[in-house]
Amino acid sequence: MKLTRVGASVAMTAVAALALSACATNEAPATNNGSAAPAEQVEQLQGELTGSGATSQETAQATWKAGYGSIQAGVTVNYGADGSGKGRDAFKSGQSHFAGSDRAFKTDEIKEGGFSQCAEGSGLVEIPAYISPIAVAFKLEGVDSLNLDAATLAGIFKGEITKWNDPKIAALNEGAKLPDLDITAVHRSDKSGTTQNFTDYLNKAAADVWTEKAGEEWNPEYGGEGAEGTNGVQQVLGSNGTIGYLDASAAKDMTKAKIKVGEEFVELTPEAAAAVVDASEIEEGRTELDLAYKLKRDTTESGAYPIVLVSYLVGCAEYKDAEIGKLVKSYFQYVTSAEAQTAAQEKAGSAPISEELRGKINAALEKMK
Template identity: 55%
Template sequence: MNIKRYGFPLAVAAAASLLLTSCAANESAASGSDSDSSLSGTLIGGGASSQQAAQEAWVAAFQEANPDVTVEYAPEGSGAGRENFMAGASSFAGSDAAFTSDEISSGEFASCAADSSIIEIPAYISPIAIVFNVDGIDSLNLDAATLAGIFSGEITTWNDEAITSQNPDADLPDQAITAVHRSDESGTTENFTDYLHAAAGDIWDSEASETWPYDGGEGAQGTSGVIDAVTNGTGTIGYADASRAGDLGTVAVGVGDEYVPYSAEAAAAIVDASPFAEGREDGDLAIELDRSSTEAGVYPIVLVSYLIACSEYEDAEAAELTKAYLSYVISDEGQAVSEEAAGTAPISSTLFDKASTAVEAIK
């Protein structure tokens, strides 16, 4: 694995200072890190609400370094963001899913120059933690089949042999399991169910879905609702953005012959271990996540969200601002700010190289 390392976390308030002083190798000059920035204008974007905290941090730091630029990001959801980008209402979009090849070939992108391709950068990588509340237990090892059994309702008590056999040193109680899921449409649910279907399809026969596909369990609204339900219940288990795990117990997920706890490095590693989608233009870095990977050190339950832009714009100002903003987002500083603000996994050096090439080609 070729993962970026940071000596200390960066607070959002310090990001502007770092932008002015850093000479990090991965930072493009187009990021606007020069205090004498000549950039000006308004950049419009919008889309995935999963990116909201990261976008707020990115925008604040970028605007501090570029005081004559205004960046507006509306966290209206991936679908709306994609539609507005295609309609020409925004210069870039955030999306929890890349465009399919069919959507690209049949669609029109009004902000882009005629015959322009699009770029899709997996710039936001967030591990999804399996959290639980069982008295006296802080961590558990669970493979995909066991997780599928728990969340589908087939495994109903904490001392079930499927759980105890993987955790021989844990004093698991004869207590009912309450599996908590999102009651609203959710990209987190879609990614979690995609993992369960890919890694334990003989048990989890439902395809990936933004809505919870099985009866039973306890539904909760939003990430906060899931965390509250698990925290305030007994014998509860749920799934949520890893940045919200807090003091709850967490699961190390079975991968091959090992159990891998969530971490920034392991989340970034599953992206590097997965192939790019076939048949794409240069700069379109859509990932086919290999949720069933057995490669050492990967954490397969992640949400990967994209920044989508034109390779070539009709409007020169939109091109300049988009190129500068995306250059900052994928830089060391941008990724560190996102990690601090939203608990994301910084992209690896391998992915940065590909993303940087794509962004530098914007014109």
């Protein structure tokens, strides 16, 4: 079905819903403190939304759709986890109403225009709705705790540190009984947003060692053992002497390294992962509705865990079809509510956004049309 037909249908049903609910006092399914409001307290909308994009959001999106449906029973939300690139393309061409993406649109991409859903002259709204910590997991018999800094981690994955009892590792783990055993560094063999964010951390936090810029594909010159997908990495990490990076939700039962930030070694927690976003700044050249962050991977902020993937929800600042804009705004407001973020944490292992970030997002979404 072409989107023009979908848009027409959504507009008709949404207009009808508005006529029936003129007495409603609230427009969005969230209260000022970020909590989702009961269905009887929000304007009941009608229609269908189509989104597509990041696979990282797939489980969270399923959770969000279910929660949103309990508040807005008349709205159907569809999300196809086709990958960030395809999601951005689908949104720009008008095949979907919103996108999920593991990166924001670049400023020059936005300047090119051609976003079919957006009103003339409209910018984009991009909000960091899904924060996924990336764990550095290892298996080393007799060792249940490991401290690493960025330079040492980069040396391991670049193939320059090859033994577990290497002096550089030992210096960070005083008293640990590190064996004279080869290190098997496990990386993703397929294109991966996890690899993109992991190598971005290494490049930003250990630039003297990891001189190569971030990329979705692993450089084969660095060696190590490749595994396809998160499941593949999980399987290889079952062997003694291995270390690898993977989404934290897939590393729940694994032993995870602490990462040096400033003068402390930070354990991976949802709060620590969210803290690195708060310690970062919006990229230059962005509008007030475009909350695209330049993550400060080399932060020294106490308690911040810098190896994270931040995935965005992308829509128009103003839609050509105002009724579609109302639906997208309503859904985005629900997704970033405290309840929806907590639900995603429980189901997908993501890190809920902080109250500080929620305040910035709410301010941006209020201006969305």
